[in-house]
Amino acid sequence: MGRSADYSNEKCAIAGALYVVGEPWTLLIIRDAFRGFSRFEQWQKNTGIARNVLAARLKRLVATGIMHTRPYHQKPLRHEYLLTERGQSLKGVILALYGWGQEHVYKDRQPVLTLRHRQTAETLRPRIYDEGTGSRICLQDILFDYNPHAPSLAELYAETDSESMA
Amino acid sequence: MGRSADYSNEKCAIAGALYVVGEPWTLLIIRDAFRGFSRFEQWQKNTGIARNVLAARLKRLVATGIMHTRPYHQKPLRHEYLLTERGQSLKGVILALYGWGQEHVYKDRQPVLTLRHRQTAETLRPRIYDEGTGSRICLQDILFDYNPHAPSLAELYAETDSESMA
Numbered sequence: 001m002g003r004s005a006d007y008s009n010e011k012c013a014i015a016g017a018l019y020v021v022g023e024p025w026t027l028l029i030i031r032d033a034f035r036g037f038s039r040f041e042q043w044q045k046n047t048g049i050a051r052n053v054l055a056a057r058l059k060r061l062v063a064t065g066i067m068h069t070r071p072y073h074q075k076p077l078r079h080e081y082l083l084t085e086r087g088q089s090l091k092g093v094i095l096a097l098y099g100w101g102q103e104h105v106y107k108d109r110q111p112v113l114t115l116r117h118r119q120t121a122e123t124l125r126p127r128i129y130d131e132g133t134g135s136r137i138c139l140q141d142i143l144f145d146y147n148p149h150a151p152s153l154a155e156l157y158a159e160t161d162s163e164s165m166a
Numbered sequence: 167m168g169r170s171a172d173y174s175n176e177k178c179a180i181a182g183a184l185y186v187v188g189e190p191w192t193l194l195i196i197r198d199a200f201r202g203f204s205r206f207e208q209w210q211k212n213t214g215i216a217r218n219v220l221a222a223r224l225k226r227l228v229a230t231g232i233m234h235t236r237p238y239h240q241k242p243l244r245h246e247y248l249l250t251e252r253g254q255s256l257k258g259v260i261l262a263l264y265g266w267g268q269e270h271v272y273k274d275r276q277p278v279l280t281l282r283h284r285q286t287a288e289t290l291r292p293r294i295y296d297e298g299t300g301s302r303i304c305l306q307d308i309l310f311d312y313n314p315h316a317p318s319l320a321e322l323y324a325e326t327d328s329e330s331m332a
Contacts, residue, residue, distance in 0.1 A: 005190035009214060013267030013278040014197050014260060020271065022190065024171035031180050034310055048175060086270050091305040092294075094180060096262035098310075101179030104252050105186065105322065112179040114311040117296075117303070124296045126303060128258075130283075131291040137283070139257040142290060144200055144264075145280040156271065 008154035012146075016153055020064050021090065025049050026057050030066065030087065031094050038080040039072075066090070095126065174320035178312075182319055186230050187256065191215050192223050196232065196253065197260050204246040205238070232256070261292065 005022075007015040021027055029043055037043055044054055058081055061067040066087035069079040083090075098113055106112055115124040128137045151159075171188075173181040187193055195209055203209055210220055224247055227233040232253035235245040249256075264279055272278055281290040294303045 006214075007194070010194070011278065012194075012197070013272045014263045015194055015267070016271030017263040017267030018193060020267075022188075022193070024188065027184060027188070028173070028176070028178075028181055031178070035312070048172075088306060089270065090266055091308065092262040093259070093266055094310075095305070095308065096258040097180045097183040100256055100259055101181070101183030101186075104255065105182030105319075106179045106316070109322075110313055110316065112177065112313055112316040114313070116309045116311055118307045118309050122298070124303060124308060125298055126294045126308070127297045128292045129295050131293045132288070137290060137292060139261070140254060141284045142257065142261065142292070143282045143284050144260075145282055146201070147276055147278055147280070150272070150276065150278040153271075156275075 008157070009152050011150040011152045016156070017093070019153060020066065021093070023057065023060070025053060026061070027090075027094065027097065029054070029057055029061065030083070030090055033067070033081070033083045033087070034091060034094060038082055039078075040081075061087070099126075174323070175318050177316040177318045182322070183259070185319060186232065187259070189223065189226070191219060192227070193256075193260065193263065195220070195223055195227065196249070196256055199233070199247070199249045199253070200257060200260060204248055205244075206247075227253070265292075 007019050010016070021030065025047065028047060029049075032043055032046060037046065040054065040058070043049065043058075044051060047054075049057075058067065061081070062069060065084055067081045068084050069081055072078055072080045095115075102111060102113070115126065116122065117124055128139070129135060130137050173185050176182070187196065191213065194213060195215075198209055198212060203212070206220065206224070209215065209224075210217060213220075215223075224233065227247070228235060231250055233247045234250050235247055238244055238246045261281075268277060268279070281292065282288065283290055294305070295301060296303050
């Protein structure tokens, strides 16, 4: 999406996130990384994504600091792709997409995913609360107040190391 | 994204969500609907999106049941675009993108958004807990277990009214 849609005048962290992860296939590649995929052939086989598109997406995920590479074979040299901490923290985005897609696309079907706790293995039903008051929040109660003085993405890019933004 | 990337073999609610809302600009149009935008010219002016692309996105948002139209002017007839309930429930996706973009793109900058409670106007800091145990959950503790028997998007489409899936 970054290349094809120009979000650079946006003064918005949502656009900032989409600039990095909004290209077609990118969020599905990240989804599969949470499943343990780390090698080109795993993604290629699972998604059927064209090889040149997959190579371009992985390259950009490394350039934007979402993934890093690690050699797993010497001759010939082969790298695998692993989520960085910055990439790991996209799990909330994947989770929100899952919640909506299960409710509104898969509807009354068996859940596509079961969410489990890493340590206890119990099934989780994530809900939102407010850290300040400790109260549960309904999404419809959340209003977004925009800060009119926020810099645009283009302004941020101009100031920031292109490595972490590109 | 739906038109340009073929996700139809995916057996996944995340892909299902992206098929509906993953095209470039679509999530930013929805973001602005949460801000109160409802007219073509508002989106066009705020985002600078090309008119033909905006028209196509709004049309598809209506076809997929994310928005509905309502006439606001008779001669000439003009419609505005309003989020349906299905569209309103995308707020969690927007919120998750905001959280990541603020932390990882805008970083130490002033928040781009303030999240406020609709009734009390207090500032909110949304966090996740598990409804079953009432405990706070860290994202890294959530594991995704896939259901191998989930139908693919193509299978869902074949069975479902195209109006709500297209």
